[in-house]
Amino acid sequence: MAVVVRRTPRCDLELINEISSFGVATIHEAQGRRGLMASRLRPIYRPIHVAGNALTCEVAPGDNWSIHVAVEQAQPGDVLVVTPTSPCDDGYFGELLATSLVAHGVRGLIIDAGVRDVAALTAMSFPVWSKTICAQGTVKETPGNVQGPIVCAGAAVRPGDVVVADDDGVVVVRLEDMVAVLESCRQRERNEDEKRSRLAAGELGLDIYNMRDRLTERGLRYSDESPE
Amino acid sequence: MAVVVRRTPRCDLELINEISSFGVATIHEAQGRRGLMASRLRPIYRPIHVAGNALTCEVAPGDNWSIHVAVEQAQPGDVLVVTPTSPCDDGYFGELLATSLVAHGVRGLIIDAGVRDVAALTAMSFPVWSKTICAQGTVKETPGNVQGPIVCAGAAVRPGDVVVADDDGVVVVRLEDMVAVLESCRQRERNEDEKRSRLAAGELGLDIYNMRDRLTERGLRYSDESPE
């Protein structure tokens, strides 16, 4: 009863490429702090960066069959997002699957489970975020859904949502929010550039952000003696 | 009542050097997916690789005395495999012990506990897989067994079994299985070379592995509408 959904929306790659110039932390702030995957997902090398359309895939524990099914649904600019139906650390993915994904234009992999062949994946510069690195292989007995809505590492992902990942983690931007989030990112970055210059010159955040009165109001006081 | 067993078998270094050209994931598959240590053992630097005869050593929690005892039993081509008798994260091993092991031809360390001096170990290119990195030192009060059968990170290891480790983890090949496993590795690699070319050319795993009928039989279906 696994289903592959073939006609799914995708975000325009121009928008994706533009958002890819922003970091995950910036995008997460820009969209009101939503859509972040759990920090247990770590990149296999650093520095690292990817952005693309989510190609979603559910796998059974210890079973990577549906990843093969997902490859056929791939389009250039996709990022494969894989979630197990129950927690598993096995190495679902290695060099051969990466070779296949690259041949179909897939830009990277997000997986809430394990991967293997990480020396080869690193040598290929194929970006991967995973929960574990583990040599344990998988079987091909139980297919899972492909291109359905999933929850991956605590974040809801639908096919066509945009996934951006870097050294800090992985964030999902909903397709319908892309234009607004991009605009918000641009504003945040302009704002940060100005702040960065003032902070580098030694100005205090306390003054730049006018925090002193509010801190006093919230009960902060200064003392010349230790409270202990 | 700790025992050091002096006459233990060892595998021929030519066989070991040959198996060392294969990755841990390949070897693990080739021997029917057995002998893999838990993925909590991580290398201190990457890329990394080692293969050798297991020199086994049990240590008490917070006590590294038997590692000194083990050094005397070392022979060129050994890999030291250390397991604590109860879980411990202390730094059992550092630069001085590595210097001593190198002087006796030991190729690397597998330890289900902590190590320290990792900057120096990395500078020496001494390969180490450990559960933790921790500066906490150990005492020398309770000796443990050396060259007895142990369980390390979930895998049974006997002296003279062969240990191979790389970026993906650590696998144990039983001495008596070495010739068969090597042959199986060679076959797998030839098979993978062919698959890699076809996948790189864009052929689908679904077709290369003839998966389509079996997927249908197992209930996979395609839809042009989302199941939600």
Add this chain to the structure above:
Amino acid sequence: MAVVVRRTPRCDLELINEISSFGVATIHEAQGRRGLMASRLRPIYRPIHVAGNALTCEVAPGDNWSIHVAVEQAQPGDVLVVTPTSPCDDGYFGELLATSLVAHGVRGLIIDAGVRDVAALTAMSFPVWSKTICAQGTVKETPGNVQGPIVCAGAAVRPGDVVVADDDGVVVVRLEDMVAVLESCRQRERNEDEKRSRLAAGELGLDIYNMRDRLTERGLRYSDESPE
């Protein structure tokens, strides 16, 4: 009811710079194995090293306001030490705060929580030890104590205690112990240099440290047959 203590002691930077030539493992041994932070604190890049006066800061969960307060108390040679009042993995600290700290001469950050912008922090060579890397931002609603005594990752830290951190972890040296610990470090290092040469020449630790009699006394015996 948060308090900022303004007049706190600091250790002379000459002493700090001298202790910074020793590794964390050496310092920890030299002061009787005390003051080590938990090994969950990991550096964001390697190799890495820092030593400085502890500038202490408590933060509420998901709230980094008091880090801004701490910056104003910074003096050149400080290392910022941040502990949350309950466990939290959020990214409390990123590039902008690092820019501000650098402008005030702060040498690094120790935080028992998460950080973000690690690609930028690495590019700046700003040394950070943290529990997690996480893009999740924080709010500014609840100030915490600055320059009070804290417990960070299991170690007690007072303002002006000296913090040294490297690839192996983080250790705290009490201000009043600095001179004695430094002298003990120097002795240990001389001792280790001699040991290293002898071990490199193939001498056994069993002989260098005269362990054989005591091992026998503790029940170690040698056998030519396996105990199993």
Add this chain to the structure above:
Amino acid sequence: MAVVVRRTPRCDLELINEISSFGVATIHEAQGRRGLMASRLRPIYRPIHVAGNALTCEVAPGDNWSIHVAVEQAQPGDVLVVTPTSPCDDGYFGELLATSLVAHGVRGLIIDAGVRDVAALTAMSFPVWSKTICAQGTVKETPGNVQGPIVCAGAAVRPGDVVVADDDGVVVVRLEDMVAVLESCRQRERNEDEKRSRLAAGELGLDIYNMRDRLTERGLRYSDESPE
């Protein structure tokens, strides 16, 4: 920018009371193994059981303000489902909030964070599933969304979805699936009753489920000697 959605659907309590006679494991199977929350959510006492309409609530780390907001939206038969916007172990909920929920007909609490006053909650027989038990209190500074769609412990939950929880864990049934899932539960239970009698009489699952041929086909063989 937190939002409270006031007009949300709810499932008929008769259906909920009927599904509450089935265990979580049965319901999870009956709906195709979806909707299970992560096993880190544990009940504060056992045996324990609840079923109700999900009243969803997001909380900031260390901040339980929106739970107070949620109480006003409660209707008899609801189960409060709380998820933090980033991982937190604090004790968000205790006896006073339970008293308030009981007064409004709420049947229990599911929270992917900590609770406190568990002796009192147990004495009240107020059913709670939480990630931790922790005395650490929370602040009231940052409101979160109430009755929006959330992800809690890895499962997507919308207001009006039905939550069932027992000693085995917590499962979410989508409102639109309730009738079909109930029917499937009834069938499974009839089927299990028959199986239970045959198994109790000593019949083997191998025979009841006709597994022998398929096991042989999958490579199972019997031996009178150990493979080692």
Add this chain to the structure above:
Amino acid sequence: MAVVVRRTPRCDLELINEISSFGVATIHEAQGRRGLMASRLRPIYRPIHVAGNALTCEVAPGDNWSIHVAVEQAQPGDVLVVTPTSPCDDGYFGELLATSLVAHGVRGLIIDAGVRDVAALTAMSFPVWSKTICAQGTVKETPGNVQGPIVCAGAAVRPGDVVVADDDGVVVVRLEDMVAVLESCRQRERNEDEKRSRLAAGELGLDIYNMRDRLTERGLRYSDESPE
């Protein structure tokens, strides 16, 4: 170089017995949310409660020798607080030591490590909070400090500080703060009694605590449509 400090202060048992009528959550709030041990310390049975003077004890990993040393320093009304010098899950403590402590008037045990014989400890109603339950025994080779200042499960404890523990966890009250904390506990409890009655009658926290205006100010808004 382990030290046993013999003349340490103790709090009057009358004060301790009075504070023991309050829960850990109340005491923690009453003293400004400080002094809570990490929630990994769990009671071996429930319901459970203890309060007493801290009798502090450091143990080496896998070595419980100093617990025997500590018994001699015990006075009626003490609670033994044990912390390992590096993390360890071994069973440091069982029925025999509990028998000895009871004979000297010790009221319970807080240990950031493992215990064993929990069936017997439960039958004796000897209250214990530990990190693990583990049958693994310990050696007696390395003494540790007794009645010195320690950090246990993230909280600083000095001999004579008061330790209170219940189903929710463990809190430390500094000796010098006892009178003030007691008074604050009494006030909190009176306040809670009134709140409890009003909440039980169905009044909303939003109204009792006057939260509505401040919630609006912080951006909370109500909607009759889902934000998604």
Add this chain to the structure above:
Amino acid sequence: MAVVVRRTPRCDLELINEISSFGVATIHEAQGRRGLMASRLRPIYRPIHVAGNALTCEVAPGDNWSIHVAVEQAQPGDVLVVTPTSPCDDGYFGELLATSLVAHGVRGLIIDAGVRDVAALTAMSFPVWSKTICAQGTVKETPGNVQGPIVCAGAAVRPGDVVVADDDGVVVVRLEDMVAVLESCRQRERNEDEKRSRLAAGELGLDIYNMRDRLTERGLRYSDESPE
């Protein structure tokens, strides 16, 4: 290529019933502190106790097929010991399988994975030690070895080894060691009975075990002033 070994040794049930009067901690000490499973295995209810011949079973992740195969190999007095070939938290075992095991005289279950139906298992008084409680079901696609040698939760187990488990954990006694271990248990218990009486009378362990001189020799000293 899974194998079921049919002719395996078993220990006499009289010996097993006799050892079952001793606790796991005592047995573990009596056999030189070996054979203990990791403390992550916890009983589903307490107090709890079982002893029996190990009936060993390997399962694939998320696949409980070989448990059905194992039932056919069961003999009265067996304890089923199940280990997954890679870590998995799924609920491999519930009421139906327990019913089947009871019908064949199996006394309990040790599993380094999850179980479900724990309310029913508790009501049946069927003793279970597991890593997790989880409602997630499993498939039947990949058989595993039955009655081969395994590693379960860090301990090596062969069919016919004796497994004893109680509130403190799980220990394995090798078949060939049973007589000696039993004798050693009896001696330990006699010894403990005497110690218990003396400790209950207030005598100190320091005196009973003659520890004072050795403590002084190891550097313990007494002080009337705090070392800080």
